[in-house]
Amino acid sequence: MKRPSHGGNLAWAASVAGCQASLIVDFSASINPLGPPKSAIEAISRSLSELSSYPDPNYSRLRFSLARWHQLAPEWILPGNGSAELLTWAAWELSQCETTYLITPAFGDYWRALSAFNGKVYKCSLNLVAKDLSEVIGKTQGTKNKGLLLNNPHNPTGKLFTRETILPYLEEFALVVIDEAFMDFLVPQEQESLISVVRDYPNLVILRSLTKFYSLPGLRLGYAIAHPDRLKRWQSWRDPWPVNVLAAAAGIAVISDKDFQKATWDWLIPTRAELFAGLASLPGLQPQPGAANFLLVSTEQPSSQLQEKLLKNNRILIRDCLSFPELGDRYFRVAIRSQKENYSLIEGLAAIF
Ligand SMILES: Cc1ncc(COP(=O)(O)O)c(C=O)c1O
Numbered sequence: 001m002k003r004p005s006h007g008g009n010l011a012w013a014a015s016v017a018g019c020q021a022s023l024i025v026d027f028s029a030s031i032n033p034l035g036p037p038k039s040a041i042e043a044i045s046r047s048l049s050e051l052s053s054y055p056d057p058n059y060s061r062l063r064f065s066l067a068r069w070h071q072l073a074p075e076w077i078l079p080g081n082g083s084a085e086l087l088t089w090a091a092w093e094l095s096q097c098e099t100t101y102l103i104t105p106a107f108g109d110y111w112r113a114l115s116a117f118n119g120k121v122y123k124c125s126l127n128l129v130a131k132d133l134s135e136v137i138g139k140t141q142g143t144k145n146k147g148l149l150l151n152n153p154h155n156p157t158g159k160l161f162t163r164e165t166i167l168p169y170l171e172e173f174a175l176v177v178i179d180e181a182f183m184d185f186l187v188p189q190e191q192e193s194l195i196s197v198v199r200d201y202p203n204l205v206i207l208r209s210l211t212k213f214y215s216l217p218g219l220r221l222g223y224a225i226a227h228p229d230r231l232k233r234w235q236s237w238r239d240p241w242p243v244n245v246l247a248a249a250a251g252i253a254v255i256s257d258k259d260f261q262k263a264t265w266d267w268l269i270p271t272r273a274e275l276f277a278g279l280a281s282l283p284g285l286q287p288q289p290g291a292a293n294f295l296l297v298s299t300e301q302p303s304s305q306l307q308e309k310l311l312k313n314n315r316i317l318i319r320d321c322l323s324f325p326e327l328g329d330r331y332f333r334v335a336i337r338s339q340k341e342n343y344s345l346i347e348g349l350a351a352i353f
Contacts, residue, residue: 003304005108005323013317016308024311025341027334028319030155030182030294033341034267035215036250037260043253044219050245057240065252066223070195075228078235079251081242083181083209083222087113089234090177090205090224094147095119097174101148103136105324107155107179114149122146125326126157128288133165140172147175152192153182156324156333158290163192170201181209181222182292187265190291195225202227212293213264214254221247268293272336278346279334283353294335296321303332306352314348 001015009028010021017024063074070077080086091113094100099120102110114121124137133150140146148169153160170176183193198204205226211217221243224231243251254260276295279287284300299306303320310316318334321327334345 003320003322010317013311017311017315019315023315025314025316025337025344027337027341027345028317029217030212030292030333030335031217032185032213032215032264032293033335033337034264035213035260036219037214037254037257039253039257039260040214040216040219040250043249044246047246047249050249053245055241055243055245055248059243059248062243062248062251065255069255070225072195072198072225073228075231076198077223077225078231079221079223079243079248081222081247082211082217082220083179083207083224084109085220085238085242086207086222086224086234087177087179088116089237090149090207091119092117092237093175093205093230094149094177097147098142098145099147101137101140101146101173103150103154105156105321105326106149107151108323110149110151119147126154126159128157128159130159133161133169137169144172145174147177148173149177149179151179151181153186153291155182155292156294156319156321156327156331157288157296158292158294159288160186160192160291163194163197166192166194167197170197170204173203175203175205176201177205177207179207181207181212183208184213184261185264185268185293186291187269198225198227202230205230210251210254214250214260216247216250216254219247219250220244221251268336271339271342274339275334275336275342275346278342279349282346282349285349294333296327296331296333298331301352302329304329306332306349309352310345310348313351314344316345316348318345 013024014021059079066077067074095117099122104123209222286298288296321331
C-alpha cells in the first residue's frame with residue numbers, strides 16, 4: 001500500500017502495524033479527541049427522517065445560524081462539503097490572477113486545488129522563527145493582479161499570524177483567501193480571524209471548517225465567508241446540494257454548543273503544554289510552539305523511521321512530513337490527544353531513543 005500524503009490514513013497504518021485499523025491511535029490527523037459532541041449526534045439522529053428529502057439548496061437555516069454566530073447577514077456565508085470543497089472554488093478564482101502567493105510548507109490540498117485550474121504559484125517560504133508575515137512574503141512584485149492564499153493558524157507549523165500583519169495585504173492583492181480551518185481552537189480573545197473586517201474588503205475570502213474542532217471529518221462541513229456576489233457566483237457553479245441534511249443539522253447544533261467549546265479549550269491549553277514539554281525532554285526532538293491542536297516537531301532521527309517503529313511497537317500513527325518537501329524527513333507532526341494517549345506517545349518515543 002502506498003505511503004499516504006494526508007494524515008488519517010488508518011488503512012495504510014494498519015497494514016504496517018499488522019492490526020485492525022480501529023486499534024491505531026491516530027496522531028496524524030488533527031481532530032479534536034473530545035468529539036463529536038453529543039449535540040451533533042442528537043441533531044443527526046433527529047434529522048434521519050429528512051433523508052428522504054433533498055436538502056434546501058440555500059441552506060437557509062444553517063446560513064442563518066452561522067451568520068448570527070459571526071454577526072453577519074446570511075448572504076455573506078456559503079456552506080460547503082468541508083472547507084476543501086470551497087477551497088476548490090477559491091482556487092478557481094485565484095487561478096484567474098497572474099500568480100498566487102502561497103506560504104510554504106503548505107497544506108497539500110492547496111496544490112491540488114490550484115493545479116486543477118493551472119494556477120501559477122509563487123512560493124513564500126515560512127521561516128519558523130519569522131516574527132511576522134512581512135518577513136515571509138517579502139516585497140511583492142508586479143501588478144496588483146495577484147492572489148494570496150494564507151492558512152492561519154498555519155498547518156503544519158501551528159504558527160499564528162496577527163490580524164494587523166495580514167491587513168496590509170488586502171490593499172496589495174486582488175484576492176486574499178484565508179483558510180481559518182483551525183482558528184476555533186484558540187479561545188475567542190486570542191483568535192486572529194479576519195471575519196470582523198470581511199464587509200470592508202470585497203477581495204477577502206475566509207474559509208472555515210467544522211470538521212476539526214467538532215471532530216466531524218467524515219460528515220464533511222465547512223463554510224466560506226465573503227462578499228455575497230462572489231458566493232452567489234460559486235453557488236451557480238457547483239452542484240445544488242453539496243451539504244447533506246445530516247451535516248446541515250449537525251452544523252446548526254454544534255456552533256451553539258458552548259459546553260463543548262469550553263471543554264475543548266479547557267482540555268487543549270494545558271494538554272498541549274504538557275505534550276510540548278514531554279517531546280522537548282526527548283533527545284534529538286524539538287517541538288515548535290503552536291497555536292492549534294497539533295505540534296510540529298523537528299527530529300534528528302528520520303521521521304519515517306520513527307513513524308514505522310511507533311506503528312509496529314505501539315500502534316501509534318504520527319504524521320511524517322515527506323509530503324511537505326520543505327520539511328521532509330527532519331520533521332513530524334502530532335495532534336494533541338488525551339493525556340493518557342499523549343503519555344503513550346512519549347513512552348513509545350522514549351523507548352525508541
Ligand atoms: C489547513 C487545512 N485546511 C482545510 C482542511 C480541510 O478541512 P475540511 O475537512 O473542512 O475539508 C484541512 C484538513 O486537513 C487543513 O489541514
